[in-house]
Amino acid sequence: MERIKTAWISIIVGSILMLLKFWAFNMTESKAILSDALESIVNVVAAIVALIVLRISIKPADRDHPYGHGKAEYFSMAFEGGLITFAAIAIYYESIRALIKGIELDRLSDGLLIIAGCGVANGILGLYILRTGKKLNSLTLTASGIHILSDFWTSVGLILGLFLVTLTGLNWLDPITALVYGAVLLYSGYKIVRQSMGGLMDEEDFEVITKVGALFQKHVFPGIIRIHHTRVIRSGSYHHIDAHVVVPEYWDVEKAHNETSRFEKSVIKEYYSDGEIHFHVDPCRQAYCEACDVSDCPVRKKIFIERIPFSLEELTDPNEPEKFRV
Numbered sequence: 001m002e003r004i005k006t007a008w009i010s011i012i013v014g015s016i017l018m019l020l021k022f023w024a025f026n027m028t029e030s031k032a033i034l035s036d037a038l039e040s041i042v043n044v045v046a047a048i049v050a051l052i053v054l055r056i057s058i059k060p061a062d063r064d065h066p067y068g069h070g071k072a073e074y075f076s077m078a079f080e081g082g083l084i085t086f087a088a089i090a091i092y093y094e095s096i097r098a099l100i101k102g103i104e105l106d107r108l109s110d111g112l113l114i115i116a117g118c119g120v121a122n123g124i125l126g127l128y129i130l131r132t133g134k135k136l137n138s139l140t141l142t143a144s145g146i147h148i149l150s151d152f153w154t155s156v157g158l159i160l161g162l163f164l165v166t167l168t169g170l171n172w173l174d175p176i177t178a179l180v181y182g183a184v185l186l187y188s189g190y191k192i193v194r195q196s197m198g199g200l201m202d203e204e205d206f207e208v209i210t211k212v213g214a215l216f217q218k219h220v221f222p223g224i225i226r227i228h229h230t231r232v233i234r235s236g237s238y239h240h241i242d243a244h245v246v247v248p249e250y251w252d253v254e255k256a257h258n259e260t261s262r263f264e265k266s267v268i269k270e271y272y273s274d275g276e277i278h279f280h281v282d283p284c285r286q287a288y289c290e291a292c293d294v295s296d297c298p299v300r301k302k303i304f305i306e307r308i309p310f311s312l313e314e315l316t317d318p319n320e321p322e323k324f325r326v
Contacts, residue, residue, distance in 0.1 A: 003054045003138055007054055010043075014125070017043075018044055024111040027110060028106055028111035030108060033099045033162070035094075035185075036118075036154075039090060040118075043151065046076075047145070053073055057071075068235050069232070071260075075200075077193075079195070080143065081194075081196060085186060091181060103174060105165070112163065125165070126146075130149060137273045146192075147192065150188050154184045157181070206316075209312060211271075212267075215267045219267050223294055225291065226246040226288060226310075229243060229318045230244075230316060242278050244280045246283070246284050247282070262326070287299070290302050290306075291299050291307055
């Protein structure tokens with residue numbers, strides 16, 4: 001499976017880069033390079049956890065987990081964010097101690113070449129993992145790819161800082177560079193933890209709702225009058241979509257079931273992720289006539305004027321649209 005293969009590639013490449021960075025630190029005694037090496041430990045441990053979590057998350061739904069195992073991916077993200085934060089704290093400790101005691105650097109130019117090579121490899125790895133994560137809609141791989149790419153850009157800043165140390169001979173700039181690196185890591189860790197908490201608590205994602213609404217609009221047909229109270233529960237790459245659909249009040253149960261099922265299938269067929277849709281059916285109560293394009297309606301009170309496009313506000317409103325309420 002491609003997800004598992006990508007996780008293994010991340011572990012192997014990350015381990016090689018980690019060893020190279022510690023070699024560069026051992027050669028130079030640079031705290032800035034140490035900070036990059038500590039970040040590589042996070043990458044490798046996070047990749048191992050991601051591999052374990054991916055194996056869990058791809059398991060199908062069962063009696064004990066009727067919504068599947070996809071939520072496990074959010075735990076992987078939270079763990080990775082915590083590791084990043086811990087690495088940042090360790091970097092601050094070492095850097096502040098170096099500022100107080102002073103630091104002697106050696107063979108910094110050689111260390112710079114190693115770190116530059118590792119940075120390029122990290123950039124390529126991050127792009128590959130991010131692309132795969134988005135293609136497979138894997139939260140774990142996407143978060144890992146974003147993290148590794150951010151590591152690439154902080155490595156670029158680190159290289160510039162060390163180059164400045166080489167030019168000026170001011171060794172105290174090395175731990176200052178490491179402190180800046182640590183601040184970037186703290187922010188990165190916060191963002192990952194924040195995203196994972198949002199997923200675990202089913203925080204509303206307006207970007208996802210917008211995509212759902214666009215598909216509703218594309219596949220709507222006469223009889224699917226309005227849609228509101230749309231909710232999406234994300235269980236990893238599997239999405240559970242709930243919504244209230246207003247249908248003609250004269251439809252019997254079988255007709256309402258068949259038509260909404262047809263609508264569900266057409267929408268989920270084009271949805272960007274694996275998932276399912278459950279519709280709650282509401283009767284029109286003859287309040288939607290001007291926006292209802294059912295041509296042979298026997299209970300119509302007003303003539304049809306136009307079908308109004310679904311708005312994000314209407315789709316997420318737990319109540320029926322205010323202008324149609326009776």
